Amino acid sequence: MSMSEQQTLKHQVTLLELVDRVLNRGVVVSGDITLSVADVDLVYVGLRVLLSSVATLEESRERISATGAGP
Amino acid sequence: MTTPAATAPLRRNDLGWYLYGVAAADETSVPLGARLAAGAAQKVELVAEGSLVGVASRVSLQEFDEPTLPERLRDATWLEEKIRAHEQVLERVLEDASVVPCRFCTVYRSEVELRRFLSERRETLQAALDRVRGKVEVGVKAFIDSDRFTAGRAKQNDDIRQLETQISTAEGGRAYMERRRLEQLVASELERFRGEAADRIHTHLLAAAEDGLALPLQTPELSGRDEKMVFNGAYLVTADRGAFEDALASLARDIRDDGVDLELTGPWPAYNFVPVELSAE
Numbered sequence: 001m002s003m004s005e006q007q008t009l010k011h012q013v014t015l016l017e018l019v020d021r022v023l024n025r026g027v028v029v030s031g032d033i034t035l036s037v038a039d040v041d042l043v044y045v046g047l048r049v050l051l052s053s054v055a056t057l058e059e060s061r062e063r064i065s066a067t068g069a070g071p
Numbered sequence: 072m073t074t075p076a077a078t079a080p081l082r083r084n085d086l087g088w089y090l091y092g093v094a095a096a097d098e099t100s101v102p103l104g105a106r107l108a109a110g111a112a113q114k115v116e117l118v119a120e121g122s123l124v125g126v127a128s129r130v131s132l133q134e135f136d137e138p139t140l141p142e143r144l145r146d147a148t149w150l151e152e153k154i155r156a157h158e159q160v161l162e163r164v165l166e167d168a169s170v171v172p173c174r175f176c177t178v179y180r181s182e183v184e185l186r187r188f189l190s191e192r193r194e195t196l197q198a199a200l201d202r203v204r205g206k207v208e209v210g211v212k213a214f215i216d217s218d219r220f221t222a223g224r225a226k227q228n229d230d231i232r233q234l235e236t237q238i239s240t241a242e243g244g245r246a247y248m249e250r251r252r253l254e255q256l257v258a259s260e261l262e263r264f265r266g267e268a269a270d271r272i273h274t275h276l277l278a279a280a281e282d283g284l285a286l287p288l289q290t291p292e293l294s295g296r297d298e299k300m301v302f303n304g305a306y307l308v309t310a311d312r313g314a315f316e317d318a319l320a321s322l323a324r325d326i327r328d329d330g331v332d333l334e335l336t337g338p339w340p341a342y343n344f345v346p347v348e349l350s351a352e
Binding site for chain 2: 015016017018019020021022023025026027028029030032033034035039042043047
């Protein structure tokens with residue numbers, strides 16, 4: 001695994017570590033606007049999109065380096 | 072040029088307050104307030120109400136209001152930026168003061184509402200704050216390397232050792248069958264050991280912490296590691312973390328030969344050690 005791949009991976013892991021805490025824990029207070037359970041589900045959908053796009057990017061990089069093509 | 076007729080004009084009260092967390096007034100110094108105000112892209116303010124301080128930013132209600140929020144939440148870039156900002160603000164507070172972290176996207180439509188919350192829930196907030204005062208949360212994850220487990224710890228099992236001896240003298244089809252049996256035996260020993268290791272890790276670390284809890288295990292997809300996760304825990308520890316880190320280091324040495332590696336994260340605001348819902352007063 002290259003340095004940049006490791007960094008990407010670390011970045012993703014930290015984000016998930018964060019999401020587990022920032023979205024699942026912490027005090028739920030009576031704000032005028034707060035996230036409902038449905039909202040939190042939405043957040044996970046959003047993050048899956050984000051993370052899968054990172055994975056796709058990594059995959060295409062691997063393909064490029066495997067075929068020796070690319071810049 | 073077109074006029075965005077569908078967009079309502081900005082009203083004077085179109086700013087709300089995003090509440091990151093609650094801290095104690097006697098711990099939040101003037102210099103902290105100045106650093107928070109200067110540091111981030113989003114200006115952070117300390118809203119003092121009696122003995123409590125709300126750590127908050129003025130935000131555009133057009134950005135956070137209920138009709139638009141679900142759409143924002145689908146925007147992964149927006150989401151990541153806001154989640155990281157939430158954490159960064161709390162981490163900066165944590166350098167100086169204890170903090171009760173709020174859930175992501177807690178927004179008040181006005182300062183009056185924010186202050187009303189702080190005063191109405193003063194007792195429960197104060198109790199939550201007292202519990203985390205001078206403490207931080209750390210995360211500990213444990214992973215097992217199955218090759219190292221197979222080469223080391225698995226051999227403590229009599230059946231596995233015996234079968235290995237038999238295989239060394241067996242030939243052809245019988246050797247193949249017995250190797251398959253050995254693989255199954257090692258796999259079931261690994262399953263058994265995972266539970267044992269999790270108990271051992273939690274008991275050992277809990278003794279060096281104020282409190283602790285076992286969190287759900289993450290799949291390799293989430294953990295970002297190929298090895299199987301055997302334990303995922305969160306601990307409330309004193310802010311200097313000395314005693315806890317000593318306990319962790321000695322445990323890591325002891326358990327390494329069994330094929331288990333420990334990973335430490337944090338310090339975090341005590342997300343896992345504040346009440347999920349504030350009871351009404």
